[in-house]
Amino acid sequence: MGRLELRRPSRELSASFALLRDAFMIRGDNRWTEHRDLAHTDLNAYIDLLNSWSHGRLLPEGMVPADEFWIVEDNVVVGEIDVRRGLTPYLSEIGGQIGYLVHPEHRNRGVATFALRSALDILKKLGWREVVITCLDDNAASARVIEKCAGKRIADSNVDWPLRRRYVFYCGSAELTDRSIHRRPS
Numbered sequence: 001m002g003r004l005e006l007r008r009p010s011r012e013l014s015a016s017f018a019l020l021r022d023a024f025m026i027r028g029d030n031r032w033t034e035h036r037d038l039a040h041t042d043l044n045a046y047i048d049l050l051n052s053w054s055h056g057r058l059l060p061e062g063m064v065p066a067d068e069f070w071i072v073e074d075n076v077v078v079g080e081i082d083v084r085r086g087l088t089p090y091l092s093e094i095g096g097q098i099g100y101l102v103h104p105e106h107r108n109r110g111v112a113t114f115a116l117r118s119a120l121d122i123l124k125k126l127g128w129r130e131v132v133i134t135c136l137d138d139n140a141a142s143a144r145v146i147e148k149c150a151g152k153r154i155a156d157s158n159v160d161w162p163l164r165r166r167y168v169f170y171c172g173s174a175e176l177t178d179r180s181i182h183r184r185p186s
Contacts (some may be wrong), residue, residue, distance in 0.1 A: 001081050003073065004017060004078075004111065005075065006071060006073075006081065007070050008069060009047045009068055009069075011043075013070055013075070014043040014044070016072075016075070016076050017039075017077045017080075018029065018043060018071060020077045020078070020079070020080070027104065030149055031101060034060075035063070042053035042143065046135065051136045051139060052090045053065060054066065054067045062090060062170065063086060064086030065084075065085045066083060066084040067085070068080060068081075068134060068182075069083065069118075070102075071111055073106070078111055079101055079103055079106065079115060080101055081098065081099070081115040081116070081118075081119050082099040082100070083097070083099075083119045083123060084096075085102060085123075091132070092132055092166075094134060094157060094159055094164060095133070095134060096131060096134040097116075097123060100112055100115050100116060100119070102124060112142070112146055113149060116133075116146065116149045119127050120149065120171065124171040124172075128171055129170065130168055130169065130170060130171065131168065133168075133169070134162070134167070135164065136149060136164055137162070137163040137165050137166050146165075150169060152168050152170070153167055153168070154166050154167065
């Protein structure tokens with residue numbers, strides 16, 4: 001595996017991001033709907049929108065400022081991770097403060113673990129002491145990543161949706177100290 005890093009969405013990486021998006025679409029899994037549907041029609045506008053959300057601008061109702069990062073390996077977008085700088089009652093139950101996805105061809109190689117640890121470090125540096133993250137109950141791979149990164153399971157979501165596991169991270173714990181924020185050595 002090459003060097004992994006988190007990078008802000010950019011026009012330089014837009015063609016590589018489109019390949020990631022299309023890999024999900026081929027499998028019938030559209031992750032870019034509603035507020036993110038620009039990802040299908042105008043990548044430059046989509047990138048601008050993501051960057052505006054990180055500054056708290058143009059936020060759809062119910063959304064909090066969030067930093068989107070593309071997970072990049074040797075200049076190829078292999079995933080994305082959303083670091084939300086707030087927690088609403090909805091996010092506490094359904095979305096959590098971190099959301100991520102990994103290109104199907106790059107799974108089971110440590111990409112999600114690297115990205116989650118990096119996102120936790122970012123939130124820790126922003127002063128968060130506890131971070132909530134969720135995953136679908138039947139997503140065993142995501143649950144393993146969360147638990148590997150020291151997530152402690154708490155009460156499952158009580159919202160009438162597909163059952164979601166909920167986890168909390170305590171950012172002062174030893175597991176989250178002294179980690180590189182944006183890069184993993186090759």
